[in-house]
Amino acid sequence: MAEKVAHAHAAKETEKGVQRCINRACRATFGLRERIYACPRCGETLEIDCRLVRPHDPSALRKYWAAKRTSKLPRDASGVWRYHDVLPFSETAPFVTLFEGNTPLFHAPLSAKYCGLSDLRLKHQGYNPTGSFKDTGMAAAMTQALISGARTAVCASTGNTAASLAAYASRAELQSAILLPRGQVSPAKLAQSLDYGALVLEIDGNFDACMRLVRELGDDPSIYVANSINPFRIEGQKTVAYELMEQCLWQAPDHVVVPGGNMGNSTALGKGFQELLDLGLIKRLPKLSVIQAEGAAPLAHLFASLDHDPSADEERIPEKLTPVENPQTLATAIKIGAPVSWKKALRAVLRSGGKIIAVSEQEIADAKATIGRDSIGCEPASATTVAGIKRLAAAGHIRHKEDVVAVLTGHALKDPDYMINYHRGTLSLDSGAKDRTAPPILGAFRNAPERVAATKAAILESLERRRSLSD
Protein backbone atom coordinates (compact mmCIF):
# COMPACT_ATOMS: atom_id res chain seq x y z
CA MET A 1 0.00 0.00 0.00
CA ALA A 2 2.46 2.62 1.25
CA GLU A 3 4.72 2.23 -1.79
CA LYS A 4 1.78 3.03 -4.08
CA VAL A 5 0.51 6.26 -2.54
CA ALA A 6 2.83 7.72 0.02
CA HIS A 7 1.05 9.10 3.06
CA ALA A 8 2.77 11.91 4.88
CA HIS A 9 2.36 10.07 8.17
CA ALA A 10 2.84 6.52 6.96
CA ALA A 11 4.63 5.62 10.20
CA LYS A 12 1.49 6.26 12.23
CA GLU A 13 -0.50 3.54 10.46
CA THR A 14 -3.68 4.20 12.44
CA GLU A 15 -3.81 7.88 11.46
CA LYS A 16 -3.93 8.08 7.67
CA GLY A 17 -4.93 11.72 7.74
CA VAL A 18 -6.90 14.18 9.86
CA GLN A 19 -10.41 15.55 10.19
CA ARG A 20 -10.35 19.27 9.36
CA CYS A 21 -12.91 22.03 9.81
CA ILE A 22 -13.83 23.60 6.43
CA ASN A 23 -14.24 27.08 7.96
CA ARG A 24 -11.36 29.17 6.55
CA ALA A 25 -11.16 31.22 9.74
CA CYS A 26 -10.91 28.08 11.90
CA ARG A 27 -9.30 25.15 10.03
CA ALA A 28 -8.99 23.21 13.31
CA THR A 29 -7.78 19.62 12.88
CA PHE A 30 -8.78 16.53 14.81
CA GLY A 31 -7.66 12.91 14.86
CA LEU A 32 -9.51 10.37 12.74
CA ARG A 33 -10.61 8.46 15.83
CA GLU A 34 -12.31 11.44 17.43
CA ARG A 35 -16.03 10.78 17.23
CA ILE A 36 -17.20 14.28 16.27
CA TYR A 37 -19.78 15.17 13.65
CA ALA A 38 -19.09 18.92 13.34
CA CYS A 39 -16.24 21.20 14.41
CA PRO A 40 -16.35 21.41 18.24
CA ARG A 41 -14.87 24.94 18.03
CA CYS A 42 -17.10 26.64 15.46
CA GLY A 43 -19.82 24.13 14.50
CA GLU A 44 -18.90 24.07 10.77
CA THR A 45 -18.73 20.76 8.85
CA LEU A 46 -15.60 18.64 8.74
CA GLU A 47 -13.73 17.04 5.87
CA ILE A 48 -11.00 14.45 5.86
CA ASP A 49 -7.56 15.25 4.55
CA CYS A 50 -5.93 11.92 3.65
CA ARG A 51 -2.56 13.61 3.20
CA LEU A 52 -2.03 11.94 -0.15
CA VAL A 53 1.33 12.50 -1.79
CA ARG A 54 1.75 12.37 -5.56
CA PRO A 55 3.45 9.11 -6.55
CA HIS A 56 6.57 9.15 -8.77
CA ASP A 57 4.80 6.96 -11.32
CA PRO A 58 1.00 7.41 -11.46
CA SER A 59 0.69 4.68 -14.11
CA ALA A 60 1.94 2.07 -11.60
CA LEU A 61 -0.98 2.98 -9.35
CA ARG A 62 -3.42 2.60 -12.27
CA LYS A 63 -2.03 -0.87 -13.03
CA TYR A 64 -2.13 -1.86 -9.35
CA TRP A 65 -5.84 -0.98 -9.11
CA ALA A 66 -6.61 -2.69 -12.42
CA ALA A 67 -4.92 -5.88 -11.16
CA LYS A 68 -7.13 -5.87 -8.04
CA ARG A 69 -10.14 -6.43 -10.31
CA THR A 70 -9.02 -10.03 -10.83
CA SER A 71 -8.27 -10.60 -7.12
CA LYS A 72 -10.43 -13.08 -5.21
CA LEU A 73 -10.26 -11.14 -1.91
CA PRO A 74 -13.67 -9.71 -0.89
CA ARG A 75 -11.96 -6.43 -0.08
CA ASP A 76 -10.60 -6.08 -3.61
CA ALA A 77 -13.96 -7.01 -5.12
CA SER A 78 -15.53 -3.95 -3.45
CA GLY A 79 -15.57 -0.81 -5.59
CA VAL A 80 -14.82 1.16 -2.41
CA TRP A 81 -12.09 -0.90 -0.74
CA ARG A 82 -10.23 -1.53 -3.99
CA TYR A 83 -9.16 2.12 -3.59
CA HIS A 84 -8.19 1.63 0.05
CA ASP A 85 -4.85 3.37 -0.69
CA VAL A 86 -6.61 6.75 -0.93
CA LEU A 87 -8.95 6.21 2.04
CA PRO A 88 -8.39 7.13 5.71
CA PHE A 89 -8.32 3.52 6.96
CA SER A 90 -5.38 1.40 8.04
CA GLU A 91 -4.48 -1.97 6.56
CA THR A 92 -6.05 -3.75 9.54
CA ALA A 93 -9.40 -1.91 9.59
CA PRO A 94 -12.55 -4.10 9.94
CA PHE A 95 -13.71 -3.47 6.35
CA VAL A 96 -17.49 -3.68 5.97
CA THR A 97 -18.62 -4.60 2.47
CA LEU A 98 -21.61 -5.82 0.48
CA PHE A 99 -19.66 -5.63 -2.81
CA GLU A 100 -20.70 -2.02 -3.37
CA GLY A 101 -19.48 0.03 -6.30
CA ASN A 102 -18.49 -1.62 -9.61
CA THR A 103 -21.50 0.10 -11.16
CA PRO A 104 -22.03 0.23 -14.93
CA LEU A 105 -21.28 3.17 -17.23
CA PHE A 106 -23.96 2.97 -19.94
CA HIS A 107 -24.09 4.63 -23.34
CA ALA A 108 -27.54 6.22 -23.56
CA PRO A 109 -28.24 7.00 -27.24
CA LEU A 110 -31.87 8.13 -26.87
CA SER A 111 -31.00 10.38 -23.91
CA ALA A 112 -28.07 11.83 -25.91
CA LYS A 113 -30.37 12.65 -28.83
CA TYR A 114 -32.94 14.11 -26.40
CA CYS A 115 -30.25 16.45 -25.04
CA GLY A 116 -28.94 17.36 -28.51
CA LEU A 117 -25.59 15.62 -27.95
CA SER A 118 -23.69 13.12 -30.10
CA ASP A 119 -23.14 10.84 -27.09
CA LEU A 120 -24.01 10.66 -23.39
CA ARG A 121 -22.92 8.14 -20.77
CA LEU A 122 -24.78 7.37 -17.56
CA LYS A 123 -22.91 6.12 -14.48
CA HIS A 124 -25.61 4.24 -12.57
CA GLN A 125 -25.09 4.23 -8.80
CA GLY A 126 -28.55 2.66 -8.45
CA TYR A 127 -26.82 -0.67 -9.20
CA ASN A 128 -25.42 -0.72 -5.66
CA PRO A 129 -26.57 -3.39 -3.13
CA THR A 130 -29.51 -1.41 -1.70
CA GLY A 131 -30.27 0.38 -4.97
CA SER A 132 -28.70 3.77 -4.31
CA PHE A 133 -25.41 5.70 -4.27
CA LYS A 134 -25.54 5.84 -0.46
CA ASP A 135 -23.95 2.38 -0.17
CA THR A 136 -20.40 3.43 -1.07
CA GLY A 137 -20.43 5.99 1.74
CA MET A 138 -22.11 3.66 4.20
CA ALA A 139 -19.44 0.97 3.71
CA ALA A 140 -16.88 3.50 4.95
CA ALA A 141 -19.09 4.94 7.72
CA MET A 142 -19.94 1.54 9.23
CA THR A 143 -16.26 0.55 9.12
CA GLN A 144 -15.48 3.74 11.06
CA ALA A 145 -18.36 2.98 13.48
CA LEU A 146 -16.70 -0.37 14.29
CA ILE A 147 -13.29 1.30 14.75
CA SER A 148 -14.85 3.85 17.11
CA GLY A 149 -16.25 1.08 19.30
CA ALA A 150 -19.90 2.08 18.83
CA ARG A 151 -22.69 -0.46 19.31
CA THR A 152 -25.49 1.31 17.49
CA ALA A 153 -25.62 3.35 14.25
CA VAL A 154 -28.34 6.00 14.05
CA CYS A 155 -29.77 8.34 11.39
CA ALA A 156 -32.91 10.34 10.70
CA SER A 157 -33.95 9.56 7.14
CA THR A 158 -37.02 8.34 5.34
CA GLY A 159 -35.41 7.13 2.15
CA ASN A 160 -32.24 5.78 0.60
CA THR A 161 -29.97 6.59 3.56
CA ALA A 162 -32.17 4.61 5.94
CA ALA A 163 -32.14 1.52 3.71
CA SER A 164 -28.39 1.72 3.23
CA LEU A 165 -27.66 2.28 6.93
CA ALA A 166 -29.89 -0.67 7.88
CA ALA A 167 -28.12 -3.03 5.46
CA TYR A 168 -24.54 -1.98 6.29
CA ALA A 169 -25.10 -1.84 10.06
CA SER A 170 -26.49 -5.38 10.01
CA ARG A 171 -23.54 -6.56 7.94
CA ALA A 172 -21.19 -4.94 10.50
CA GLU A 173 -23.17 -6.67 13.29
CA LEU A 174 -24.12 -3.29 14.70
CA GLN A 175 -27.58 -2.38 15.91
CA SER A 176 -29.20 0.29 13.73
CA ALA A 177 -31.95 2.75 14.57
CA ILE A 178 -33.79 5.03 12.19
CA LEU A 179 -35.78 7.95 13.59
CA LEU A 180 -38.91 8.96 11.68
CA PRO A 181 -41.74 11.43 12.26
CA ARG A 182 -44.79 9.31 13.16
CA GLY A 183 -47.52 9.13 10.54
CA GLN A 184 -45.61 11.16 7.95
CA VAL A 185 -43.75 8.41 6.16
CA SER A 186 -45.05 6.07 3.48
CA PRO A 187 -44.71 2.40 4.46
CA ALA A 188 -43.13 1.67 1.06
CA LYS A 189 -40.07 3.71 2.01
CA LEU A 190 -39.64 1.70 5.18
CA ALA A 191 -39.79 -1.71 3.57
CA GLN A 192 -36.06 -2.10 2.94
CA SER A 193 -35.06 -0.78 6.39
CA LEU A 194 -37.39 -3.21 8.11
CA ASP A 195 -36.19 -6.10 5.98
CA TYR A 196 -32.52 -5.40 6.77
CA GLY A 197 -33.37 -5.44 10.48
CA ALA A 198 -33.20 -1.79 11.57
CA LEU A 199 -35.06 -0.62 14.65
CA VAL A 200 -37.48 1.92 13.17
CA LEU A 201 -38.49 4.46 15.82
CA GLU A 202 -41.57 6.59 15.16
CA ILE A 203 -41.28 9.93 16.93
CA ASP A 204 -44.12 12.30 17.85
CA GLY A 205 -42.73 15.32 16.05
CA ASN A 206 -41.56 16.46 12.63
CA PHE A 207 -38.36 15.60 10.73
CA ASP A 208 -36.44 18.46 12.37
CA ALA A 209 -37.31 17.01 15.78
CA CYS A 210 -35.86 13.66 14.63
CA MET A 211 -32.65 15.38 13.52
CA ARG A 212 -32.36 17.19 16.86
CA LEU A 213 -32.77 13.88 18.72
CA VAL A 214 -30.12 12.22 16.53
CA ARG A 215 -27.69 15.02 17.39
CA GLU A 216 -28.43 14.61 21.11
CA LEU A 217 -27.97 10.84 20.88
CA GLY A 218 -24.52 11.41 19.35
CA ASP A 219 -23.22 12.29 22.83
CA ASP A 220 -23.81 8.72 24.02
CA PRO A 221 -20.61 6.64 23.72
CA SER A 222 -22.51 3.63 22.38
CA ILE A 223 -23.94 5.56 19.42
CA TYR A 224 -22.48 6.41 16.02
CA VAL A 225 -24.32 9.05 13.98
CA ALA A 226 -24.37 8.27 10.26
CA ASN A 227 -26.03 11.48 9.11
CA SER A 228 -25.19 13.15 5.83
CA ILE A 229 -22.41 15.43 7.12
CA ASN A 230 -20.42 12.41 8.35
CA PRO A 231 -17.04 12.94 6.60
CA PHE A 232 -16.30 9.20 6.39
CA ARG A 233 -19.38 8.77 4.20
CA ILE A 234 -17.93 11.37 1.82
CA GLU A 235 -14.67 9.35 1.71
CA GLY A 236 -16.54 6.19 0.64
CA GLN A 237 -18.53 8.12 -1.92
CA LYS A 238 -15.47 9.77 -3.47
CA THR A 239 -14.35 6.35 -4.78
CA VAL A 240 -17.02 6.78 -7.48
CA ALA A 241 -14.73 9.41 -9.03
CA TYR A 242 -11.84 6.90 -9.07
CA GLU A 243 -13.97 4.10 -10.51
CA LEU A 244 -15.45 6.42 -13.15
CA MET A 245 -12.01 7.59 -14.29
CA GLU A 246 -10.83 3.99 -14.50
CA GLN A 247 -13.85 3.26 -16.73
CA CYS A 248 -12.99 6.34 -18.83
CA LEU A 249 -9.42 4.99 -19.22
CA TRP A 250 -8.19 7.94 -17.10
CA GLN A 251 -9.33 10.51 -19.69
CA ALA A 252 -11.45 12.98 -17.72
CA PRO A 253 -14.77 13.72 -19.48
CA ASP A 254 -15.52 17.35 -20.35
CA HIS A 255 -18.54 17.37 -18.05
CA VAL A 256 -19.82 15.33 -15.10
CA VAL A 257 -23.40 16.15 -14.06
CA VAL A 258 -25.07 15.10 -10.79
CA PRO A 259 -28.42 15.69 -9.05
CA GLY A 260 -28.31 18.12 -6.10
CA GLY A 261 -30.16 17.49 -2.83
CA ASN A 262 -28.14 17.49 0.37
CA MET A 263 -25.00 17.95 -1.82
CA GLY A 264 -23.02 15.06 -0.31
CA ASN A 265 -22.75 13.41 -3.71
CA SER A 266 -21.38 16.47 -5.53
CA THR A 267 -19.05 17.16 -2.60
CA ALA A 268 -17.66 13.61 -2.76
CA LEU A 269 -17.21 13.64 -6.54
CA GLY A 270 -15.55 17.05 -6.41
CA LYS A 271 -13.14 15.83 -3.71
CA GLY A 272 -12.38 12.67 -5.68
CA PHE A 273 -11.65 14.55 -8.92
CA GLN A 274 -9.40 17.03 -7.12
CA GLU A 275 -7.42 14.18 -5.54
CA LEU A 276 -7.10 12.41 -8.90
CA LEU A 277 -5.67 15.63 -10.37
CA ASP A 278 -3.31 16.13 -7.40
CA LEU A 279 -2.11 12.52 -7.65
CA GLY A 280 -1.34 12.99 -11.36
CA LEU A 281 -3.91 10.35 -12.38
CA ILE A 282 -5.90 12.75 -14.59
CA LYS A 283 -4.69 15.83 -16.45
CA ARG A 284 -7.65 18.16 -15.86
CA LEU A 285 -10.82 18.43 -13.79
CA PRO A 286 -14.12 17.63 -15.50
CA LYS A 287 -16.58 20.53 -15.25
CA LEU A 288 -18.83 19.43 -12.38
CA SER A 289 -22.44 20.62 -12.70
CA VAL A 290 -25.25 20.11 -10.19
CA ILE A 291 -28.94 20.03 -11.09
CA GLN A 292 -31.71 20.76 -8.57
CA ALA A 293 -35.50 20.55 -8.82
CA GLU A 294 -37.11 24.02 -9.18
CA GLY A 295 -39.14 23.62 -5.98
CA ALA A 296 -36.05 22.70 -3.92
CA ALA A 297 -33.25 24.75 -5.45
CA PRO A 298 -31.60 26.96 -2.79
CA LEU A 299 -28.12 26.47 -4.22
CA ALA A 300 -29.19 27.09 -7.83
CA HIS A 301 -30.66 30.43 -6.66
CA LEU A 302 -27.44 31.33 -4.89
CA PHE A 303 -25.35 30.26 -7.89
CA ALA A 304 -27.44 32.43 -10.23
CA SER A 305 -26.62 35.46 -8.07
CA LEU A 306 -22.88 34.61 -8.08
CA ASP A 307 -22.81 33.90 -11.78
CA HIS A 308 -23.36 37.50 -12.80
CA ASP A 309 -20.14 38.43 -11.07
CA PRO A 310 -17.18 37.47 -13.26
CA SER A 311 -14.83 37.62 -10.26
CA ALA A 312 -16.91 35.10 -8.30
CA ASP A 313 -14.62 32.34 -7.14
CA GLU A 314 -14.27 30.18 -4.09
CA GLU A 315 -12.91 33.09 -2.04
CA ARG A 316 -16.30 34.70 -2.42
CA ILE A 317 -18.50 31.84 -1.18
CA PRO A 318 -21.03 33.56 1.09
CA GLU A 319 -21.40 32.60 4.75
CA LYS A 320 -25.10 31.80 4.56
CA LEU A 321 -27.42 30.02 2.17
CA THR A 322 -31.06 31.12 2.13
CA PRO A 323 -33.00 27.89 2.68
CA VAL A 324 -36.20 26.99 0.84
CA GLU A 325 -38.76 26.83 3.68
CA ASN A 326 -41.21 24.37 2.15
CA PRO A 327 -39.44 22.42 -0.62
CA GLN A 328 -41.72 20.96 -3.30
CA THR A 329 -40.76 18.23 -5.77
CA LEU A 330 -41.79 14.69 -6.63
CA ALA A 331 -38.09 13.84 -6.78
CA THR A 332 -38.20 13.04 -3.05
CA ALA A 333 -34.52 12.10 -2.78
CA ILE A 334 -33.60 15.75 -3.43
CA LYS A 335 -36.56 17.40 -1.66
CA ILE A 336 -34.26 19.35 0.62
CA GLY A 337 -34.55 23.04 1.41
CA ALA A 338 -31.38 23.47 3.49
CA PRO A 339 -28.61 21.23 2.10
CA VAL A 340 -25.94 20.57 4.73
CA SER A 341 -22.94 20.10 2.41
CA TRP A 342 -23.63 23.13 0.21
CA LYS A 343 -20.34 24.95 0.85
CA LYS A 344 -18.12 22.02 -0.08
CA ALA A 345 -20.25 21.33 -3.18
CA LEU A 346 -20.25 24.96 -4.31
CA ARG A 347 -16.47 25.13 -3.86
CA ALA A 348 -16.03 22.03 -6.07
CA VAL A 349 -18.35 23.37 -8.79
CA LEU A 350 -16.66 26.81 -8.89
CA ARG A 351 -13.20 25.25 -8.98
CA SER A 352 -14.13 23.06 -11.96
CA GLY A 353 -16.00 25.70 -14.01
CA GLY A 354 -19.36 23.89 -13.82
CA LYS A 355 -22.87 25.24 -13.23
CA ILE A 356 -25.69 24.80 -10.71
CA ILE A 357 -29.14 25.08 -12.26
CA ALA A 358 -32.72 23.99 -11.58
CA VAL A 359 -35.21 22.13 -13.80
CA SER A 360 -39.02 21.79 -13.67
CA GLU A 361 -41.10 18.77 -12.63
CA GLN A 362 -42.17 18.35 -16.26
CA GLU A 363 -38.56 18.31 -17.46
CA ILE A 364 -37.59 15.77 -14.77
CA ALA A 365 -40.52 13.51 -15.65
CA ASP A 366 -39.84 13.47 -19.39
CA ALA A 367 -36.08 13.02 -18.89
CA LYS A 368 -36.80 10.08 -16.59
CA ALA A 369 -39.01 8.43 -19.22
CA THR A 370 -36.27 8.93 -21.82
CA ILE A 371 -33.72 7.22 -19.55
CA GLY A 372 -36.28 4.42 -19.19
CA ARG A 373 -36.52 4.04 -22.97
CA ASP A 374 -32.74 3.71 -23.07
CA SER A 375 -33.42 0.46 -21.08
CA ILE A 376 -31.67 2.02 -18.07
CA GLY A 377 -34.26 3.64 -15.77
CA CYS A 378 -33.66 5.54 -12.52
CA GLU A 379 -35.47 7.15 -9.61
CA PRO A 380 -36.92 10.64 -10.32
CA ALA A 381 -34.11 12.63 -8.65
CA SER A 382 -31.52 11.01 -10.93
CA ALA A 383 -33.35 12.25 -14.02
CA THR A 384 -32.63 15.88 -13.14
CA THR A 385 -29.22 15.21 -14.72
CA VAL A 386 -30.53 14.49 -18.23
CA ALA A 387 -33.05 17.36 -17.92
CA GLY A 388 -30.22 19.67 -16.84
CA ILE A 389 -27.86 18.51 -19.59
CA LYS A 390 -30.56 19.28 -22.16
CA ARG A 391 -30.78 22.83 -20.77
CA LEU A 392 -27.01 23.31 -20.52
CA ALA A 393 -26.59 22.06 -24.11
CA ALA A 394 -29.32 24.44 -25.35
CA ALA A 395 -27.56 27.31 -23.54
CA GLY A 396 -24.20 26.43 -25.12
CA HIS A 397 -22.46 25.48 -21.85
CA ILE A 398 -22.19 21.89 -23.13
CA ARG A 399 -21.25 21.50 -26.78
CA HIS A 400 -22.63 18.85 -29.14
CA LYS A 401 -19.52 16.69 -29.36
CA GLU A 402 -18.25 17.06 -25.79
CA ASP A 403 -17.73 14.03 -23.58
CA VAL A 404 -20.51 14.06 -20.95
CA VAL A 405 -21.21 11.69 -18.04
CA ALA A 406 -24.32 11.94 -15.85
CA VAL A 407 -24.37 10.20 -12.47
CA LEU A 408 -27.66 8.43 -11.70
CA THR A 409 -28.14 7.99 -7.96
CA GLY A 410 -31.03 5.56 -7.44
CA HIS A 411 -32.70 2.53 -9.02
CA ALA A 412 -36.01 2.90 -10.91
CA LEU A 413 -37.78 0.56 -8.45
CA LYS A 414 -37.10 2.95 -5.55
CA ASP A 415 -40.25 4.82 -6.64
CA PRO A 416 -42.65 2.68 -8.73
CA ASP A 417 -45.69 4.89 -7.95
CA TYR A 418 -44.07 7.78 -9.82
CA MET A 419 -43.62 5.66 -12.94
CA ILE A 420 -47.19 4.32 -12.88
CA ASN A 421 -48.63 7.82 -12.39
CA TYR A 422 -46.46 9.25 -15.20
CA HIS A 423 -47.49 6.61 -17.72
CA ARG A 424 -51.18 6.71 -16.72
CA GLY A 425 -51.21 10.53 -16.91
CA THR A 426 -52.04 10.97 -13.21
CA LEU A 427 -48.72 12.40 -12.02
CA SER A 428 -49.00 15.74 -10.18
CA LEU A 429 -47.25 17.53 -7.32
CA ASP A 430 -50.09 16.52 -4.99
CA SER A 431 -50.54 12.92 -6.23
CA GLY A 432 -52.28 11.00 -3.46
CA ALA A 433 -53.61 14.09 -1.65
CA LYS A 434 -57.37 14.41 -1.06
CA ASP A 435 -57.72 17.96 -2.38
CA ARG A 436 -55.82 18.02 -5.62
CA THR A 437 -55.12 21.48 -6.95
CA ALA A 438 -51.81 21.06 -8.78
CA PRO A 439 -52.18 20.47 -12.53
CA PRO A 440 -51.20 17.00 -13.80
CA ILE A 441 -47.78 16.55 -15.35
CA LEU A 442 -48.72 15.21 -18.78
CA GLY A 443 -45.68 13.29 -19.92
CA ALA A 444 -44.48 13.49 -23.51
CA PHE A 445 -43.58 9.78 -23.46
CA ARG A 446 -46.64 8.28 -21.77
CA ASN A 447 -47.09 4.53 -22.13
CA ALA A 448 -50.35 3.68 -20.40
CA PRO A 449 -51.55 0.08 -20.17
CA GLU A 450 -54.29 -0.83 -22.66
CA ARG A 451 -57.43 -2.80 -21.95
CA VAL A 452 -57.85 -5.44 -24.59
CA ALA A 453 -60.37 -8.21 -25.40
CA ALA A 454 -59.15 -11.73 -24.60
CA THR A 455 -58.65 -12.72 -28.24
CA LYS A 456 -55.63 -13.21 -30.49
CA ALA A 457 -57.11 -10.86 -33.09
CA ALA A 458 -57.53 -8.03 -30.57
CA ILE A 459 -53.94 -8.40 -29.36
CA LEU A 460 -52.55 -8.42 -32.91
CA GLU A 461 -54.61 -5.30 -33.64
CA SER A 462 -53.10 -3.54 -30.60
CA LEU A 463 -49.58 -4.52 -31.64
CA GLU A 464 -50.19 -3.23 -35.19
CA ARG A 465 -51.58 0.07 -33.91
CA ARG A 466 -48.52 0.59 -31.69
CA ARG A 467 -46.14 -0.30 -34.57
CA SER A 468 -47.76 2.25 -36.87
CA LEU A 469 -47.42 4.92 -34.13
CA SER A 470 -43.71 4.33 -33.70
CA ASP A 471 -42.90 4.23 -37.45
Ligand SMILES: [Zn+2]
Ligand atom coordinates in the same frame (compact mmCIF):
# COMPACT_ATOMS: atom_id res chain seq x y z
ZN1 LIG B 1 -14.11 25.03 13.08
